[in-house]
Amino acid sequence: MRHALAGLPALVLTGFFTLPGAEAGSGALPISPFAIEDTADFSKQIERDLAARGARVALVFRTGRYREDLPDGVRYTHGAFWVWSEIELADGTRTHGYAVHNLYHHADETRVSYLAQDWPLNFTQGDVVGEVGVILPSPEMQRRVWMMLVSETDEALHQPDYSLLSNPHDPRYQNCNEYLLDVIAAAAWETMDREQIKANLTAWFEPAPIRTGLFERLLGPSVDERIRLEDQRGTIRTTTYSALARFMSEHRLSSEAYEIRADFLDARRASLPAG
Amino acid sequence: MRTLPLASCLLLAATPMSFADSGNPTARASGESAGASVEATATLASAGVTVTGAAVVGVTGSTAGVLTGNPDLVENSLDFAAGMAAAPFGPGPLEVTDAIIIADDAPLVPFDADEAP
Secondary structure, eight states, X not given: OHHHHHHHHHHHOOGXXXXXXXXXXXXXXXXXXXXXXXXXXXXXXXXXXXXXXXXXXXXXXXXXXOGGGSOTTOOOSXXXXXXXXXXXXXXXXXXXXXXXXXXXXXXXXXXXXXEEEXXXXXXXXTOSSSEEEEEEEOHHHHHHHHHHHHTTGGGGGOOOBBOXXXXXXOSSOBOHHHHHHHXXXXXXXTOOXXXXXXXXXXHHOXXXXXXXXXXHHHHHHHHOTTOOXXXXXXXXXXXXXXXXXXXXXXXXXXXXXXXXXXXXXXXXXXXXXXX | OOOOSSOGGGTTOOOOOOOOTTBOGXXXXXTTHHHXXXXXXXXXXXXXXXXXEEEEOOOOOOOXXXXXXXXXXXXXXXXXXXXXXXXXXXXXXXXXXXXXXXXXXXXXXXXXXXXXX
């Protein structure tokens, strides 16, 4: 009977609730379909796109899961700030490129997160579809967010208690997208008071609903410890690329939101023989 | 500056990232990934892509004024380089290096294209 119960979640849970462990157990562990050269090219393509638009700060989103495995309305699973930075190369010369500021959860303690700066290649190595979502904050918002990130003031907004489906109206948990939202909100309202930020977001930010059934609600936390629902009431709601883009656009905090498709996908298609 | 403790020796590892949601792809790797890293770096190098270790340069001290209504932000933001803080955050194009950047604590792995299989 234990085997049957253990297998059940893999059958009934979808989207965020589908677990890598369950997938591995079924022998269908997804892997990135792209060669590292393609991943590197895509990272540089994104950088060049942002640079051409003069973006000193951008919110960029990727998906580490195939779209058909995501809940309706969810296109990306991870978001981070890309910050145009001065970079010192190993030989001491200086150049410019984008540094990526993330909230990650630990690999072992998955309910605990940390902030980390890494690079575009790290980001695209976690992408499995060859497409990213981008939100360009308005110039003034870029300036404010840049100040927070460079001074690491944003650390005051970090909530290490991680939940995959954290409710952005509630301060108890935070995930990568909610961290972005909290920083944006802090910059918009010019406050570092997280309680105040949550009150403001409750009034102004509409999170994305995640449609789940009773089974999923009941079983989710038991099959993935990253799912914690104590901060949810009624419909599960969380921060997504679309919700953030809509919020920032409605309140004139952004100048653009768009998606970038990897060039190598089209190059590969173009190279296929005719017929 | 924030850094990744697991960092760059795993950075180029061709470790599949199947479930990203705030998960760090490099954090999944094990010691075996160092070998994969070397291989991936070599592959990139053979493809004509420059791979370079680097770090974000700490913004050097200055007392550039920060235009914000929040005292905490002002206090915490006083050490910005004047040039950046005063930079026009607008649509003008920016430069980016052609190099593929990895963290500066990456192991220095000599790669000789002539010796590649």
